[in-house]
Amino acid sequence: MALQTPPLPLVQVLQRRRDRLAQLHPRPVVLWSGQPVARNFRANTYPFRANSHFLYFTGLTLPRVAIRLDQGQLTLFMDDASPESALWHGPTPTRETIAAEIGAIAAYPYQAVEGYLAEAATLPGQGGHNPDLGPDHSPALVEALVALRLYHDDQALGQIKAAAAVSMAAHRAGMAATPGATTEAQVRAAMEQVIIAQGMTCAYNSIVTVHGEVLHNEQYHHALAPGDLLLADVGAEAPSGWASDITRTWPVSGRFSPAQRDLYDVVLAAHDACIAIAKPGVEYRDLHLLACRTLAAGLVDLGVLRGHPEDLVEHDVHALFFPHGVGHLLGLDVHDMEDLGDAAGYAPGRHRSDRFGLKFLRLDRPLADTMVVTIEPGFYQVPAILGPARQSGQYDETVNWARLADFHGVRGIRIENDVQITPTGCTVLTAALPTQAEALEALVSAA
Amino acid sequence: MALQTPPLPLVQVLQRRRDRLAQLHPRPVVLWSGQPVARNFRANTYPFRANSHFLYFTGLTLPRVAIRLDQGQLTLFMDDASPESALWHGPTPTRETIAAEIGAIAAYPYQAVEGYLAEAATLPGQGGHNPDLGPDHSPALVEALVALRLYHDDQALGQIKAAAAVSMAAHRAGMAATPGATTEAQVRAAMEQVIIAQGMTCAYNSIVTVHGEVLHNEQYHHALAPGDLLLADVGAEAPSGWASDITRTWPVSGRFSPAQRDLYDVVLAAHDACIAIAKPGVEYRDLHLLACRTLAAGLVDLGVLRGHPEDLVEHDVHALFFPHGVGHLLGLDVHDMEDLGDAAGYAPGRHRSDRFGLKFLRLDRPLADTMVVTIEPGFYQVPAILGPARQSGQYDETVNWARLADFHGVRGIRIENDVQITPTGCTVLTAALPTQAEALEALVSAA
Numbered sequence: 102m103a104l105q106t107p108p109l110p111l112v113q114v115l116q117r118r119r120d121r122l123a124q125l126h127p128r129p130v131v132l133w134s135g136q137p138v139a140r141n142f143r144a145n146t147y148p149f150r151a152n153s154h155f156l157y158f159t160g161l162t163l164p165r166v167a168i169r170l171d172q173g174q175l176t177l178f179m180d181d182a183s184p185e186s187a188l189w190h191g192p193t194p195t196r197e198t199i200a201a202e203i204g205a206i207a208a209y210p211y212q213a214v215e216g217y218l219a220e221a222a223t224l225p226g227q228g229g230h231n232p233d234l235g236p237d238h239s240p241a242l243v244e245a246l247v248a249l250r251l252y253h254d255d256q257a258l259g260q261i262k263a264a265a266a267v268s269m270a271a272h273r274a275g276m277a278a279t280p281g282a283t284t285e286a287q288v289r290a291a292m293e294q295v296i297i298a299q300g301m302t303c304a305y306n307s308i309v310t311v312h313g314e315v316l317h318n319e320q321y322h323h324a325l326a327p328g329d330l331l332l333a334d335v336g337a338e339a340p341s342g343w344a345s346d347i348t349r350t351w352p353v354s355g356r357f358s359p360a361q362r363d364l365y366d367v368v369l370a371a372h373d374a375c376i377a378i379a380k381p382g383v384e385y386r387d388l389h390l391l392a393c394r395t396l397a398a399g400l401v402d403l404g405v406l407r408g409h410p411e412d413l414v415e416h417d418v419h420a421l422f423f424p425h426g427v428g429h430l431l432g433l434d435v436h437d438m439e440d441l442g443d444a445a446g447y448a449p450g451r452h453r454s455d456r457f458g459l460k461f462l463r464l465d466r467p468l469a470d471t472m473v474v475t476i477e478p479g480f481y482q483v484p485a486i487l488g489p490a491r492q493s494g495q496y497d498e499t500v501n502w503a504r505l506a507d508f509h510g511v512r513g514i515r516i517e518n519d520v521q522i523t524p525t526g527c528t529v530l531t532a533a534l535p536t537q538a539e540a541l542e543a544l545v546s547a548a
Numbered sequence: 549m550a551l552q553t554p555p556l557p558l559v560q561v562l563q564r565r566r567d568r569l570a571q572l573h574p575r576p577v578v579l580w581s582g583q584p585v586a587r588n589f590r591a592n593t594y595p596f597r598a599n600s601h602f603l604y605f606t607g608l609t610l611p612r613v614a615i616r617l618d619q620g621q622l623t624l625f626m627d628d629a630s631p632e633s634a635l636w637h638g639p640t641p642t643r644e645t646i647a648a649e650i651g652a653i654a655a656y657p658y659q660a661v662e663g664y665l666a667e668a669a670t671l672p673g674q675g676g677h678n679p680d681l682g683p684d685h686s687p688a689l690v691e692a693l694v695a696l697r698l699y700h701d702d703q704a705l706g707q708i709k710a711a712a713a714v715s716m717a718a719h720r721a722g723m724a725a726t727p728g729a730t731t732e733a734q735v736r737a738a739m740e741q742v743i744i745a746q747g748m749t750c751a752y753n754s755i756v757t758v759h760g761e762v763l764h765n766e767q768y769h770h771a772l773a774p775g776d777l778l779l780a781d782v783g784a785e786a787p788s789g790w791a792s793d794i795t796r797t798w799p800v801s802g803r804f805s806p807a808q809r810d811l812y813d814v815v816l817a818a819h820d821a822c823i824a825i826a827k828p829g830v831e832y833r834d835l836h837l838l839a840c841r842t843l844a845a846g847l848v849d850l851g852v853l854r855g856h857p858e859d860l861v862e863h864d865v866h867a868l869f870f871p872h873g874v875g876h877l878l879g880l881d882v883h884d885m886e887d888l889g890d891a892a893g894y895a896p897g898r899h900r901s902d903r904f905g906l907k908f909l910r911l912d913r914p915l916a917d918t919m920v921v922t923i924e925p926g927f928y929q930v931p932a933i934l935g936p937a938r939q940s941g942q943y944d945e946t947v948n949w950a951r952l953a954d955f956h957g958v959r960g961i962r963i964e965n966d967v968q969i970t971p972t973g974c975t976v977l978t979a980a981l982p983t984q985a986e987a988l989e990a991l992v993s994a995a
Contacts, residue, residue: 141887
């Protein structure tokens with residue numbers, strides 16, 4: 102029987118994070134939770150989402166709160182609710198209650214934070230300060246935040262798993278709803294219902310589409326045809342702010358056609374190859390290139406590409422069909438810390454490539470224990486890529502355009518899981534939702 | 549058989565609106581659609597919602613578009629999508645296509661609008677210009693926009709009705725889901741599923757709560773107890789931007805208790821009284837006061853209040869239990885044109901009262917044909933109001949606190965419909981969703 106350490110109380114988790122920040126960044130730091138954002142008029146706001154760096158050290162989802170972190174000690178700045186606010190928004194905890202809950206050493210009104218900025222590092226844009234500065238304005242703070250948030254403690258991992266469990270249920274609901282649905286919107290609704298019912302939110306705008314070749318498709322009006330593949334990229338975010346991110350692609354009819362199945366299995370092979378080698382020390386970029394080579398090899402086997410997979414990848418031929426990176430960091434943000442530009446995704450001294458096959462790679466670091474990344478290879482037939490490529494004549498030796506026509510209706514496939522790096526390998530946090538074609542067919546048909 | 553005029557094509561509707569603007573406001577006007585707003589990092593945006601004034605004249609839901617209106621003629625400013633954008637967001641109509649669709653006389657790149665500002669009126673904050681100016685910066689433009697948007701053409705009414713139909717279906721789904729639900733979130737999910745499945749969005753953050761006494765409650769975690777009333781204020785917004793806004797309050801158990809039923813019927817009487825007299829020329833403020841008197845009379849009948857309804861309302865005693873206004877304008881915004889402050893809600897020369905019973909009244913104008921307003925009286929037991937009121941001793945003559953205790957568990961009731969003013973009276977656009985207590989019981993039990 103394995104001994105299990107009971108989870109730390111949240112206040113101690115937060116204190117540990119603050120202590121580690123103090124080690125990495127001795128200067129004081131000020132962070133803000135942010136303000137609700139108006140949708141069409143001031144009182145009609147989008148659902149408030151607190152800043153992720155702020156959440157990391159406080160766990161607080163309240164707007165109009167600032168904190169000062171100094172040597173691990175937290176000073177809280179927030180206002181008590183006005184009597185009128187109690188009418189419209191109900192009773193809310195007082196400043197003193199919140200201060201005690203999160204382990205603050207002192208608590209002052211919100212505006213008082215302005216008197217604590219002079220010595221403190223902060224991030225541009227936060228609290229309305231220095232909106233025009235880039236993230237390289239506070240390099241020491243950025244470096245410390247990245248060093249902390251790249252690696253997840255047990256509380257973070259628990260929250261990501263909780264979000265992932267709801268996302269998996271949402272995908273199952275989407276598959277079950279497909280036979281009875283006539284539009285993308287209906288499947289999306291069945292999926293988001295699960296997330297809303299669990300008191301979670303969508304970590305990002307859902308993609309639920311029969312046009313998976315549009316990578317960030319946020320339209321849901323297309324009709325579902327029996328011969329379509331439906332690509333669903335939907336992920337829940339826990340109330341604490343921790344995210345999950347899952348993509349599955351399934352046949353509307355409940356049965357992959359042979360052409361769909363062939364290409365699906367190529368994408369799955371790329372996915373599985375990455376999972377098989379992910380472990381501490383492995384370069385994420387090498388996972389990406391492995392996915393590309395596996396995809397290229399599969400397309401060679403199908404007669405769509407000609408040549409050696411290594412050469413095809415070297416010349417970015419795979420990128421005609423897989424133009425994005427194999428994944429990204431996952432944490433409090435679905436692309437974790439992307440607000441810091443490439444400071445989190447790219448190890449110091451590394452920069453994005455100009456190469457077509459690499460420029461959309463969001464992560465280029467060695468993997469390490471407790472990192473969480475997505476693995477999400479795909480196959481797409483994007484007219485905006487394939488049209489010019491064919492016209493150019495440049496790919497006539499490497500692409501068998503006639504053979505590709507046999508796969509004409511297969512527009513977009515992606516398989517995406519959330520993967521935690523462990524001391525000796527990795528754990529697929531979203532493995533309970535199958536990826537095998539037959540298993541997906543069964544889930545669609547089970548409806 | 550009644551003759552029905554076929555609906556005008558949208559391009560002609562838009563042209564009529566622009567021509568009417570030109571009559572009311574001869575100077576040129578520049579409006580912007582707006583930009584997507586970041587949620588936690590720049591690429592992770594909230595779902596984009598175009599500015600309502602812009603929508604009114606263009607019907608366009610695209611970000612980063614500006615228009616110049618001059619003598620009814622529209623000049624369009626937008627950029628064609630970049631080739632990279634086609635990869636991520638799919639093919640999009642070109643500037644020329646959009647220009648033709650909405651009847652523009654000329655079309656230029658987005659940034660070119662900067663050269664057309666000098667002579668033009670605009671609204672503060674739009675397009676990032678003059679964010680700090682109040683809406684009284686452009687009084688002539690504000691006046692013209694209000695004069696136009698207060699009264700709805702057939703296209704607008706059709707869109708509001710389409711949104712209302714989906715909202716009604718959502719409420720039916722919420723009632724049907726209640727017996728099987730254990731939390732507020734589950735009922736909310738069942739309601740929003742209907743809205744999402746129809747390709748619509750929520751016009752505002754849903755309120756679905758057993759704590760209806762919190763007027764803008766946006767928490768959904770409470771458990772449902774059999775003795776609770778569930779208050780749901782949920783409204784769909786059509787893809788065109790036109791809103792609806794419905795509240796129903798139903799018993800979790802499917803049966804109102806006698807105490808709940810008594811208070812429910814008081815609120816319903818206030819609602820019905822307003823509907824009965826709403827017609828052109830009637831002051832909306834008088835509807836509000838009628839609702840207050842009807843509510844006061846009902847509470848006198850129940851023994852909760854003592855005195856004459858007129859006197860009770862004169863002294864704001866009703867406002868202890870009904871502290872908000874009886875409704876608001878409805879249109880492209882759920883509180884239509886609230887971005888203009890009280891310029892739309894309050895007729896020229898009128899201002900908000902300081903009186904407790906009137907200061908939250910959002911609308912103080914005579915009703916007129918084709919206006920759409922909500923009628924939404926309520927009864928609430930708000931601790932932040934009733935606690936101090938009781939302690940003050942000030943209401944001991946008019947409130948029977950002992951009798952009120954018999955209604956202890958009835959925390960919040962609201963009944964809200966969307967009402968179109970017609971030449972001789974009004975039409976309840978949301979009448980297909982019943983308000984009678986027995987009818988609601990049947991819808992909950994029918995599950």
